[in-house]
Amino acid sequence: MSIYSFDKKECLNRAEQLLYNADVASLRYACLELRQCIEAIAYEKFKTYQKYILEKELNTWQPKRVFDFLRQVDPLSIEDYKFKVYKQNDDESLGECILERDHVTLNKRHIGKDYNKLGSYLHTPTIKQQLNYSEKHKNLREFLKTTIEELRPLVDCCFDTNFGEVFTIECESCQKSIPLRKEGLAIKEKFSCLDSSCNMQYQVLDISEDNELIYEALHLNVPCSCGETNKININDLESLYVFNCTCGKKHFLKKDWFHNEQ
Ligand SMILES: [Zn+2]
Ligand SMILES: [Zn+2]
Incomplete structure (x- = not known):
């Protein structure tokens, strides 16, 4: 396992290990690993539609921006669902199921409230904030534990789809292409x-x-x-x-x- 790895599973495993340590500093490092885990999940998903994005944007997008974009082009890619593939019989009726997978991904809270909360532990608190810092830390271990449990099935999910049919319109202001989904607007x-x-x-x-x-x-x-x-x-x-x-x-x-x- 490389310490430089930003693989979603390795980030989550490191966060889990840090949680076993009893010291407070380890919890802060676990926040960092979990934040990077959320980013890794979002960026991996993003890769399936990366061709529609300007290169300069790739450096700046955080998970919420990635998911807003995916909602615009393929809302199914950010939903939880069961994916099944059936064989078609000779008479065109549905045959046996040959593939079955659960697609699970980040929800709105993960990329919003949780992501920001994890980030709030990564900076030195102001002098005033330091007065109540023990209060802020009180439920951190429990929050990290719950977040790790929630993210575990997501990092184990090994497939992404890009079923969205995309077309583009030209922006009236900058003349660049704006990708949109064909169905369901x-x-x-x-x-x-x-x-x-x-x-x-x-x-x-x-x-x-x-x-x-x-x-x-x-x-x-x-x-x-x-x-x-x-x-x-x-x-x-x-x-x-x-x-x-x-x-x-x-x-x-x-x-x-x-x-x-x-
Ligand atoms: Zn003028
Ligand atoms: Zn524009």
């Missing part, structure tokens, strides 16, 4: 450009009978006196948002900047 569902420097948000308006997707970008159109219309991603807006038009003029958007009547 819902009206009002939101999706986003995967380039983090753009991150333009979109919403599904309708899906025609011949399966054509009708969508709109969720942006504000801000006109400039030069004639240019600036498209501002509503996700970028803060209480005071400042941007420069391509002509160089500075624009300020202040809260309440958005009015929507329904």
